[in-house]
Amino acid sequence: MDTINHTNFPALLLDSLQQHRQNNAFCIEDTYFTYQQLADKVAAIRQSLQRINDIYIGLVANNDLATYAAILAIWMEGKCYVPLHPLQPIARCVNIIEQVGIKVVLDSGTDTRYHNQYVIHTGESLPSASNLHTIQEFNSRTPAYILFTSGSTGMPKGVPVSYGNVSAFIQSVEALGIHHRADDRCLQMFDLTFDLSVGCYLLPLLAGACVYTMRLGCIKWEESFRLLDEYALTITFMVPSVIHYLKPYLQEIEAPQLRYSLFAGEALTTDDTLPWQQAVPQAEIWNVYGPTENTIYCTGYRLPQQQVKQHNNIISIGQTMKWSDTMIVDEARQPVNEGTIGELCLSGEQLTPGYWQDNEKNQAAFFNHEGRRWYLTGDLCMADRDGDIMYLGRKDSQVKIQGYRIELSEIESVTRRFYNRQTAVVAVVTGQQGRETISMAIEREDDHSCLELEAYLKTYLPSYMIPSKIVFMPTFPQNMSNKIDRKRIKELIK
Numbered sequence: 001m002d003t004i005n006h007t008n009f010p011a012l013l014l015d016s017l018q019q020h021r022q023n024n025a026f027c028i029e030d031t032y033f034t035y036q037q038l039a040d041k042v043a044a045i046r047q048s049l050q051r052i053n054d055i056y057i058g059l060v061a062n063n064d065l066a067t068y069a070a071i072l073a074i075w076m077e078g079k080c081y082v083p084l085h086p087l088q089p090i091a092r093c094v095n096i097i098e099q100v101g102i103k104v105v106l107d108s109g110t111d112t113r114y115h116n117q118y119v120i121h122t123g124e125s126l127p128s129a130s131n132l133h134t135i136q137e138f139n140s141r142t143p144a145y146i147l148f149t150s151g152s153t154g155m156p157k158g159v160p161v162s163y164g165n166v167s168a169f170i171q172s173v174e175a176l177g178i179h180h181r182a183d184d185r186c187l188q189m190f191d192l193t194f195d196l197s198v199g200c201y202l203l204p205l206l207a208g209a210c211v212y213t214m215r216l217g218c219i220k221w222e223e224s225f226r227l228l229d230e231y232a233l234t235i236t237f238m239v240p241s242v243i244h245y246l247k248p249y250l251q252e253i254e255a256p257q258l259r260y261s262l263f264a265g266e267a268l269t270t271d272d273t274l275p276w277q278q279a280v281p282q283a284e285i286w287n288v289y290g291p292t293e294n295t296i297y298c299t300g301y302r303l304p305q306q307q308v309k310q311h312n313n314i315i316s317i318g319q320t321m322k323w324s325d326t327m328i329v330d331e332a333r334q335p336v337n338e339g340t341i342g343e344l345c346l347s348g349e350q351l352t353p354g355y356w357q358d359n360e361k362n363q364a365a366f367f368n369h370e371g372r373r374w375y376l377t378g379d380l381c382m383a384d385r386d387g388d389i390m391y392l393g394r395k396d397s398q399v400k401i402q403g404y405r406i407e408l409s410e411i412e413s414v415t416r417r418f419y420n421r422q423t424a425v426v427a428v429v430t431g432q433q434g435r436e437t438i439s440m441a442i443e444r445e446d447d448h449s450c451l452e453l454e455a456y457l458k459t460y461l462p463s464y465m466i467p468s469k470i471v472f473m474p475t476f477p478q479n480m481s482n483k484i485d486r487k488r489i490k491e492l493i494k
Helices: 009-019 035-049 065-076 090-100 163-176 196-207 220-231 240-252 270-279 359-365 408-418 450-460 486-493
Strands: 024-028 031-034 056-060 080-084 104-107 118-121 143-149 157-162 185-188 210-213 235-238 260-263 284-289 299-302 324-329 342-348 366-369 372-383 389-394 398-401 404-407 425-430 437-443 469-473
Touching: 009 035, 009 065, 009 163, 009 196, 024 035, 024 065, 031 035, 035 065, 035 118, 056 065, 056 090, 065 080, 065 104, 065 196, 080 090, 090 143, 090 157, 143 163, 157 163, 163 196, 185 196, 185 220, 196 210, 196 235, 220 235, 220 240, 235 240, 240 270, 270 284, 324 372, 359 366, 359 372, 389 408, 404 408, 408 425, 408 437, 408 450, 425 486, 437 486, 450 469, 469 486
Parallel strands: 024 210, 056 080, 056 104, 080 143, 104 118, 185 210, 185 235, 235 260, 260 284, 437 469
Antiparallel strands: 024 031, 143 157, 284 299, 324 342, 342 372, 366 372, 372 389, 398 404, 425 437
């Protein structure tokens, strides 16, 4: 791999604020804010931060101009933001604060929940600041943000992402051929505690484009449809569940201006995507992939008009982006051949330095191969002869029952086919170790189709793959990242 020449993106953001002063930077709850307004807020928050020696700054992740301005201010001062979700339990947020040792919190809300920290109230009128042109020296190794994801122990685990990681991501997207323009109108549907949000606000702001955000706690698919329709968005980035819920309304969508439509966060199915492709035929549709540990996304597949690559109804995640490397390995962590299923591993300039103060987790998740550091994603994949990666599901979704290795995605695919690909399906493993069975949840009202479905499954699947239990749910639960909450579904099935 070539040696990277890092992009000083905080300096580029400052340039964009100065160059696009009259442009709209954000549309938040149907109110526009210009780059001039954003720049003024950034300058005021920077002036407050210059009195602070701490590197790690807590940020209450509200949906307002002050919060986004705070991110830019933190970066321009060479510091690191740690988002704290305003709707999550305070005990969880305090745990995050304690893990990082945060002493300073930026909060745009009228009432803060943080009484043991020094709070800068960014929603208030801060002292006006003269234009601050000096940017702290760019250090690629300094964390730019730390996101906390769910941990298996019940304690949130921190993923630091460095300035160098973000810089590599920016260059990788550019090399992919996805280019933002100053006249673009871009969707930002993700909470700021979710890493996909970074790509949704950072790339448009670097280009002088306008970012359209969603209020916290809204119904994401409804708001996506409204913003796309009312504001003629040109770039959207959504989780696949959004188009699943939009399918009944696709005939109402008229979006000839849509240039790019990106998806990530969970498996993208052909059942949902091909109707979407027909609804927005002028848009480039991309399926991108990447865990938080490898900075937003690191592989990409641009869907062709015909012969879309898929496996068990799941669309390919494509090929590796510029500053990442991929490798598919067996149980011994050795590379497998083309067409062989294994665990996807990631390396390169976008890879996190490691989990925050968690040596045990780092030893389990990272390994060295031929002098390079790799991350075990836990995702099962295989590569075809063109080098495109097929996503098969999580490693723990490929299970052994009665001695047979089973891909749960195959069961889900056949079930969706029975319902004419109009229904979401989740298969899970339930029961005690040694007595595991397959259960299945179907997102629809109970229409007494169970016996017909079982007969259909027996036509296409061997007996050991037939679910022992089938339940119907009017709506699948979703987690904070707007993905189908498989863990919760498993709990409900029990």
